[in-house]
Amino acid sequence: MTAPPPRLSALVVARNEAAQLADCLATLAFADEIVVVLDRTTDASAEIARAHGARVLEGAWEIEGERRNAGLDACSGDWILEVDADERVPPALAAEVRRVIATSPHAWHQVPVDNYIGARLVRHGWGGSFGTTSVPRLSRRGxxxxxxxxxxxGLEWRGEEGPRLACALVHYVDRDISDTLRRLDRYTEARAADLVARGEVGSTADNLRRFVSRFCKCYFARGGWREGGWGLLIALCAGLYPLLAHLKAKLEPERHGGGGAAPARPSPADPAP
Structure with a gap:
């Protein structure tokens, strides 16, 4: 008797992403189950998700890792494909995911990413916790x-990594340069709160060195120079990410969870570094 094919859950974790969610979910119809986790959402995301046949989990999570784990726990498929609201699964990737889960003996696989700023595809220079060209999004449940x-x-894994998929996830990472800079501000707010909570603010000298090393890695080693000014922008943001987070935690600890103040607003869901 032939075993049934493995079931696939598509997981989307979002917060107030009504403008993006419908287009994202439309590309996930190939999955056996769609689970949408909504964190403190006040827009029409829940209605949009249900209209696309998704199972919706609503709640409030201060910590991104806990929010994403709640989504993993809500999935019932044998395999889980995690997709953010600003991402799309092209038909070629959908077909490859189905082929891989039907035969893979491994526990998880990396998925390539094509990153867009507006209409511009930016292939080179991503890194330094400000973007990536590959994400570990396809995994067995558990x-x-x-x-x-x-x-x-960060991530903890059980089992071995398999080969990276060939087809890319499409990521509309930012609408424009101003959106990129707003994202840098959100990321450093959340990172500063983590630093204050752990008591690991660090030194300015160390973070200046990190600025230089991250900039050079993104701009030179990862080929950001090939993208002209776009690569320069990404490298600058990647270098500034740890430095700005450090300065926010050091100079304004009360705004980031220290001294009894409320923690900073967490960033929206994003590619693992």
Whole structure:
């Protein structure tokens, strides 16, 4: 008797993403189940998700890792594909995901990413916790857990990594340069709160060195120079990310969870570093 094909859950974790969610979910119809986790959402995201046949989990999570783990726990499929609201799964990737889960003996796989700023595809220079060209989004249920961090949480794995997929996830990372800079502000707010909470603010000298090393890695080693001014922008933001987060935690700890103040607003869901 032939075993049934493995079931696939598509997981979307979002907060007030009504403008993006319908287009995202439309590309996930190939999955056996769609689960949408909504964190403190006040727009029409829940109605949009249900209209696309998704199972909706609503709640409030201060920590991004905990929010994403709640989504993993809500999925019932044998495999889970995690997709953010600003991402799309092209038909070629959908077909490849189905082929891979039907035969893979591994626990998880990386998925390539094509990143867009507006209409511009930017292939080179991503890194330094400000973007990536590959994300570990396809995994067996139970193989993956996110660590309890507000931004760019780490991962714990059970089982072995398999080959990276060939087809890319489309990521509309920013609408324009101003959106890129707003994202840098959100990321550093959340990172500063993590630093204050752990008592690991660090030194300015160390973070200045990190600025230089991250800039050079993104702009030179990862080919950001090939993208002209776009690559320069990404490299600058990647270098500034740890430095700005450090300065916010050091100079304004009361705004980031220290001294009894409320923690900073967490960033929206994003690619693991």
């Amino acid at each position: 193989a993956k857990r996110w660590k309890p961090q507000r931004v760019h949480p």
